[in-house]
Amino acid sequence: MKVALVHDYLNEFGGAERVLKALSEIFPKAPIYTAFVKKNSEGYKRFKDKKIITSWVQGIPFFAGKLHSPFRFLAPWIWGSMTEKLKDYDVVISSSSWYVAKGFGEKGKKPIEFCYCHTPPRWLYGYKTSMEWQKFWPVRVYGTIIGHFMRQYDFRQAQKVDYFIANSKEVKKRIEKFYRREARVIYPPATLTLTKQAGPSVKKQDYYLVISRIVGGKGLELAIKASNKMGFKLKIAGEGSGWGSQFNQLKQMAQDSVEFVGKVSDEELVKLYLEAKGFLAMAENEDFGITPVEAMSLGTPVIAFRGGGYLETVVESPTSPRLRGASKPTGVFFEKQTVESLISAIKKFEKMRFDPQACTKRASGFSKERFIREMKKHILAPLRQGFAG
Numbered sequence: 001m002k003v004a005l006v007h008d009y010l011n012e013f014g015g016a017e018r019v020l021k022a023l024s025e026i027f028p029k030a031p032i033y034t035a036f037v038k039k040n041s042e043g044y045k046r047f048k049d050k051k052i053i054t055s056w057v058q059g060i061p062f063f064a065g066k067l068h069s070p071f072r073f074l075a076p077w078i079w080g081s082m083t084e085k086l087k088d089y090d091v092v093i094s095s096s097s098w099y100v101a102k103g104f105g106e107k108g109k110k111p112i113e114f115c116y117c118h119t120p121p122r123w124l125y126g127y128k129t130s131m132e133w134q135k136f137w138p139v140r141v142y143g144t145i146i147g148h149f150m151r152q153y154d155f156r157q158a159q160k161v162d163y164f165i166a167n168s169k170e171v172k173k174r175i176e177k178f179y180r181r182e183a184r185v186i187y188p189p190a191t192l193t194l195t196k197q198a199g200p201s202v203k204k205q206d207y208y209l210v211i212s213r214i215v216g217g218k219g220l221e222l223a224i225k226a227s228n229k230m231g232f233k234l235k236i237a238g239e240g241s242g243w244g245s246q247f248n249q250l251k252q253m254a255q256d257s258v259e260f261v262g263k264v265s266d267e268e269l270v271k272l273y274l275e276a277k278g279f280l281a282m283a284e285n286e287d288f289g290i291t292p293v294e295a296m297s298l299g300t301p302v303i304a305f306r307g308g309g310y311l312e313t314v315v316e317s318p319t320s321p322r323l324r325g326a327s328k329p330t331g332v333f334f335e336k337q338t339v340e341s342l343i344s345a346i347k348k349f350e351k352m353r354f355d356p357q358a359c360t361k362r363a364s365g366f367s368k369e370r371f372i373r374e375m376k377k378h379i380l381a382p383l384r385q386g387f388a389g
Helices: 015-026 064-068 070-085 137-160 167-179 220-230 247-254 266-275 290-299 307-312 337-350 356-364 368-385
Strands: 003-006 032-034 051-053 091-096 112-117 163-166 183-185 209-210 235-238 256-264 278-281 303-304 331-334
Touching: 003 015, 003 070, 003 112, 015 091, 015 112, 015 167, 015 368, 032 070, 091 368, 112 368, 137 167, 163 167, 163 368, 167 183, 167 307, 209 220, 209 266, 209 290, 220 235, 220 247, 220 256, 220 337, 235 266, 266 290, 278 290, 278 337, 290 303, 303 307, 331 337
Parallel strands: 003 032, 003 091, 032 051, 091 112, 112 163, 163 183, 209 235, 209 278, 235 256, 278 303, 303 331
Antiparallel strands: none
8 A cells, every 4th residue: 555645844843743743653654745845944854764755846945934925825736746746646644734735636536535634724714823914904915815716725625635634623613614524533642751851850840831933823922911910930932933023022022020942852842841830822713732732741730721622632620521531620721812811810720739640641642652543543444445435
């Protein structure tokens, strides 16, 4: 069985790339087809031992740096050029988000395509994005025109997929709404583990933690304003990304209680998670949200916005029908995207005591081993039965 993996592009190493990494472990001989790679980026470094096949845009100067976002309308031609290369494979597994990496055949015919959908492109369907491009009228006009045609293209490509896999129930609902397609939910893997450099003996410190790219749409300003007002210590790990100026704006907003840690290694990241007294997850309508799961996997409870994928991972009330099997709370929610609502949740959080073992137990349901087991079962089942369309 010839298998190929397809991914939007290789630049950063985030949740989508961790999924791709796990998929490449399931199918170690499968080449990775992608629109482009940014050399020396963290995403590229994690896969440089794999056979990576890029599209024709790889040869365009600066495309991997700044041009891929404004030139996103090239996606139909990018993936169209890949379709011919993929026709001789038996199975294609696409890892798709905002760059529309899906639809590489004709439904019911070879290659059979399984699309692991991190979300339908947020910018096409009215969800907040990291750049918040709607604020700038020239970009808004450009995006509205391009978006009309890209939504049509995105829908057509979705109809070519044989099997959709959603990374959360939240994304499953979006797939049903925007593509009129059913999807199976298989949660992504939380892959951070304890290391010798940062083991279980690390003691809790008096700070809250945020792990995020320093971009819009992540609720970072809420955390900074709450820290400014309450005076609690806040550490933000991550670096600026894209065209936006959010990083400089947030740094100017922050007072002495806020520390921008910058880019960190996995070992440093584990230590930050372990030492934090609480993790803040503030994005609105989050697709899934791997960072709260990573925090819980290391025994750190979470304060999260009540919405999106956070509702499927963080346990506030163990009696919730969404969270069967949960025995103890692993965090609290705040209700509105306001500083006051976040501060209220923090005050509630600080009056509670959380069991680190309950957090790690909850996170164990999102392990890499579980992801690999479920993906193998879901992909191999229809192949063994014979594909019937």
